Amino acid sequence: MISLNIEKTFGFIFKEKVSAYESEVKAAQRMLEDGTGKGNDFLGWLHLPSSIGKEHLADLKATAKVLRENCEVVVVAGIGGSYLGARAVIEALSNSFVWLQEKKENPVIIYAGHNISEDYLYELTEYLKDKKFGVINISKSGTTTETALAFRLLKKQCEDQRGKETAKKVIVAVTDAKKGAARVTADKEGYKTFVIPDNVGGRFSVLTPVGLLPIAVAGFDIEQLVAGAADMEKACGADVPFAENPAAVYAATRNELYKNGKKIEILVNFCPKLHYVSEWWKQLYGESEGKENKGIFPASVDFSTDLHSMGQWIQEGERSIFETVISVDKVNHKLAVPSDEANLDGLNFLAGKRVDEVNKMAELGTQLAHVDGGVPNMRIVLPELSEYNIGGLLYFFEKACGISGYLLGVNPFNQPGVEAYKKNMFALLNKPGYEEESKAIQARL
Numbered sequence: 542m543i544s545l546n547i548e549k550t551f552g553f554i555f556k557e558k559v560s561a562y563e564s565e566v567k568a569a570q571r572m573l574e575d576g577t578g579k580g581n582d583f584l585g586w587l588h589l590p591s592s593i594g595k596e597h598l599a600d601l602k603a604t605a606k607v608l609r610e611n612c613e614v615v616v617v618a619g620i621g622g623s624y625l626g627a628r629a630v631i632e633a634l635s636n637s638f639v640w641l642q643e644k645k646e647n648p649v650i651i652y653a654g655h656n657i658s659e660d661y662l663y664e665l666t667e668y669l670k671d672k673k674f675g676v677i678n679i680s681k682s683g684t685t686t687e688t689a690l691a692f693r694l695l696k697k698q699c700e701d702q703r704g705k706e707t708a709k710k711v712i713v714a715v716t717d718a719k720k721g722a723a724r725v726t727a728d729k730e731g732y733k734t735f736v737i738p739d740n741v742g743g744r745f746s747v748l749t750p751v752g753l754l755p756i757a758v759a760g761f762d763i764e765q766l767v768a769g770a771a772d773m774e775k776a777c778g779a780d781v782p783f784a785e786n787p788a789a790v791y792a793a794t795r796n797e798l799y800k801n802g803k804k805i806e807i808l809v810n811f812c813p814k815l816h817y818v819s820e821w822w823k824q825l826y827g828e829s830e831g832k833e834n835k836g837i838f839p840a841s842v843d844f845s846t847d848l849h850s851m852g853q854w855i856q857e858g859e860r861s862i863f864e865t866v867i868s869v870d871k872v873n874h875k876l877a878v879p880s881d882e883a884n885l886d887g888l889n890f891l892a893g894k895r896v897d898e899v900n901k902m903a904e905l906g907t908q909l910a911h912v913d914g915g916v917p918n919m920r921i922v923l924p925e926l927s928e929y930n931i932g933g934l935l936y937f938f939e940k941a942c943g944i945s946g947y948l949l950g951v952n953p954f955n956q957p958g959v960e961a962y963k964k965n966m967f968a969l970l971n972k973p974g975y976e977e978e979s980k981a982i983q984a985r986l
């Protein structure tokens with residue numbers, strides 16, 4: 542199970558002040574449990590892990606098997622919460638060079654529907670030309686332009702290449718039970734479908750079929766992922782005392798830091814496989830808290846890579862940041878630094894040491910340097926990268942986000958701000974129904 546250490550924030554904020562959040566956090570926990578807070582129609586994620594049944598997992602695994610047996614490549618089409626969770630888990634658990642391996646045990650998973658880049662979509666369709674591919678079309682609303690546009694291309698290509706009958710077998714939709722274009726198409730074409738519950742918002746949906754199906758297709762153990770999340774659900778429960786509850790402590794600490802002028806939280810990893818965990822986390826906290834002109838700005842870096850770029854800013858730039866480091870305790874492989882007779886690079890002092898020992902000293906050295914430079918530091922330790930631990934980590938962040946949003950006083954479960962660009966884009970593209978907006982926007986150009 543993961544652990545959280547906040548000791549290195551105490552040079553910047555007082556321990557007693559963090560502890561003083563206990564009653565406010567309790568109230569936030571109660572609002573979540575009783576459904577009396579803002580956005581209470583989107584609390585389906587709260588006890589989701591412990592409520593996932595065996596039959597549901599079996600259904601997901603059976604569908605994953607069909608895709609695994611019939612596809613060399615599976616395209617996951619979705620944007621935001623409809624792809625980031627799956628990508629976060631798949632990349633955290635996959636070999637870094639899985640794309641390049643000649644003998645593949647699992648279908649290659651690629652992503653689409655998360656941008657509107659013509660080059661990206663052209664290159665994707667070119668790549669798929671000689672591939673036996675399938676598609677998981679994921680959209681809660683079923684109307685998101687980026688995803689719908691990509692799916693339109695992929696559906697046609699899949700049908701043209703593989704025939705309508707096979708396409709029907711290898712296209713799966715994950716969408717609303719009743720509404721939206723994705724539902725209409727799936728029902729009309731007879732695709733296998735999975736439902737995203739009404740009361741689970743996109744960014745909290747990784748443990749619904751939105752995340753579980755692609756993760757199972759990629760060959761990972763969704764039972765373990767859910768088990769890790771369910772154990773974390775208990776560890777972060779409303780009945781767990783404040784000081785022992787990692788979600789409560791994390792939520793309280795980041796809010797106290799925010800009150801003390803630390804407006805930006807940087808999620809840090811020292812393992813590139815966690816890059817997409819950070820992307821998922823940024824959506825979770827950005828969409829949940831960034832409203833009413835408030836909210837910590839969620840940023841991320843991959844170290845030690847970004848120590849050679851953003852490291853300068855973090856060490857000496859404006860002191861408005863704090864770091865939350867995700868540290869992986871035990872790596873999955875062993876590799877020692879070789880000794881070299883000539884020692885031209887002067888690295889023989891490391892000969893025989895594990896590469897991870899060097900990485901861990903980079904991590905410790907960075908923590909001390911950044912704290913010395915005025916950056917408060919929290920540390921989350923993952924025992925190792927496994928389905929169980931990642932499931933726990935994701936739920937921990939979700940629970941802390943719900944609490945933290947209530948501490949901040951916003952509705953953590955809506956995202957009204959994302960509509961603004963869509964409205965303008967539709968007006969600029971003269972979408973039927975947007976005539977007035979089109980006129981108004983043209984006049985501004």
Ligand SMILES: O=P(O)(O)OC[C@H]1O[C@](O)(CO)[C@@H](O)[C@@H]1O
Nearest residue numbers: 621622623680681682685743959
């Ligand atoms: O699953 P959908 O409805 O396509 O939405 C995808 C994403 O778009 C947003 O609604 C923002 O536009 C996110 O909240 C969501 O995760």
